[in-house]
Amino acid sequence: MQEGVNSHLDTIEADVVIVGGGPAGCTCALYASRAELKTVILDKNPDVGALAITHQIANYPGVSTEMSGEQLLKLMRDQAVQYGTDYRRAQVFGVDISGESKIVYTPEGTFKAKAIVLASGAMGRPASFKGEANFLGRGVSYCATCDAAFYKDREVAVVGVNKEAVEEAQVLTKFASTVHWITSNDPKEDDLHAQSLLKEPNVRHWSKTRLMEIKGNEGGVTGIDVKTRSEESQTSLDLEGVFVYMTGSKPITDFLGDQVAFKEDGGVVVDDFMATNVEGVWAIGDIRNTPFKQAVVAASDGCIAAMAIDRYLNSRKMIRVDWVHS
Numbered sequence: 001m002q003e004g005v006n007s008h009l010d011t012i013e014a015d016v017v018i019v020g021g022g023p024a025g026c027t028c029a030l031y032a033s034r035a036e037l038k039t040v041i042l043d044k045n046p047d048v049g050a051l052a053i054t055h056q057i058a059n060y061p062g063v064s065t066e067m068s069g070e071q072l073l074k075l076m077r078d079q080a081v082q083y084g085t086d087y088r089r090a091q092v093f094g095v096d097i098s099g100e101s102k103i104v105y106t107p108e109g110t111f112k113a114k115a116i117v118l119a120s121g122a123m124g125r126p127a128s129f130k131g132e133a134n135f136l137g138r139g140v141s142y143c144a145t146c147d148a149a150f151y152k153d154r155e156v157a158v159v160g161v162n163k164e165a166v167e168e169a170q171v172l173t174k175f176a177s178t179v180h181w182i183t184s185n186d187p188k189e190d191d192l193h194a195q196s197l198l199k200e201p202n203v204r205h206w207s208k209t210r211l212m213e214i215k216g217n218e219g220g221v222t223g224i225d226v227k228t229r230s231e232e233s234q235t236s237l238d239l240e241g242v243f244v245y246m247t248g249s250k251p252i253t254d255f256l257g258d259q260v261a262f263k264e265d266g267g268v269v270v271d272d273f274m275a276t277n278v279e280g281v282w283a284i285g286d287i288r289n290t291p292f293k294q295a296v297v298a299a300s301d302g303c304i305a306a307m308a309i310d311r312y313l314n315s316r317k318m319i320r321v322d323w324v325h326s
């Protein structure tokens with residue numbers, strides 16, 4: 001942890017909290033840390049962002065054309081940490097940006113900052129399964145780390161086959177009585193994490209199976225309907241939680257509610273300095289739904305935001321309030 005970032009029980013204070021550790025977030029952190037700002041990156045998962053899943057990145061200036069996105073991202077992250085960034089794996093599930101101090105909520109603790117930077121990318125998707133939007137927060141979740149404990153000794157489903165689905169299903173195996181793992185394609189045989197998940201005694205894998213509907217009542221989710229490719233009819237499962245991990249290309253803004261202004265296409269509105277319409281809040285990278293989604297563009301956004309934040313925090317230091325007389 002960076003020296004000077006204060007941990008008070010589970011509330012951590014910093015100058016800048018950055019939500020997302022992709023190229024936008026890491027570049028912003030590098031510049032902010034080098035400007036002596038106490039900087040925290042909160043990153044849900046370093047393996048699931050757009051750059052992390054890029055097989056080969058041949059167009060990032062100055063690095064080997066053989067480099068994978070994952071390798072490039074690690075270099076960026078390590079460089080930010082080297083200059084003092086406090087990088088933490090934590091999924092942000094809510095923020096309160098109405099006050100001067102910006103509050104960020106994660107299962108790992110609450111973070112308070114003078115400036116917050118939104119850099120969660122655009123690997124999200126709209127709720128598209130029947131019942132998904134209706135039961136969101138009432139049995140439908142996108143964060144096992146946040147919600148798994150609510151499902152102790154209950155049956156749940158995990159939908160999806162990507163890295164995030166596998167890791168989150170693994171978390172759920174520690175709590176749920178049965179984890180129904182619904183995948184339309186089988187996990188790869190050389191995916192060691194997926195293969196070890198399949199060996200968990202409380203995992204039931206529904207291979208080549210699609211989620212058809214999430215059902216429930218006023219109390220929340222009560223079950224799901226699934227359709228296995230080789231079967232004629234659908235199967236109904238009684239369960240209480242559904243964790244969905246499908247990837248799309250929509251800005252990830254679910255943790256924001258309607259606290260900042262959005263464009264019609266779902267991107268966060270910013271000015272030339274990457275500042276949103278809320279003072280003390282910046283947005284960078286794919287979360288803006290930029291017309292050209294590239295790592296170098298995201299990195300550039302991060303640089304601009306950090307320099308603007310440094311200027312903003314310095315100018316605030318110089319404001320002399322009326323009631324201070326020397």
Ligand SMILES: Cc1cc2nc3c(=O)[nH]c(=O)nc-3n(C[C@H](O)[C@H](O)[C@H](O)COP(=O)(O)OP(=O)(O)OC[C@H]3O[C@@H](n4cnc5c(N)ncnc54)[C@H](O)[C@@H]3O)c2cc1C
Pocket residue numbers: 019020021022023024025042043044045046047048049050051052053054055056057058059060090091092093119120121122123252255284285286287293294295296298
């Ligand atoms: C398949 C593919 C290939 C591509 N190829 C290239 C290429 O060759 N060259 C190129 O320049 N660009 C390429 N791109 C685009 C480039 O990867 C993106 O433009 C860039 O990664 C965007 O950076 P970002 O930091 O905004 O978002 P991301 O890289 O998506 O990072 C966002 C981060 O935020 C985290 N996050 C999300 N939600 C939360 C939350 N609630 N709490 C905490 N953390 C959260 C994610 O885990 C992730 O680590 C490609 C993209 C894809 C999908």
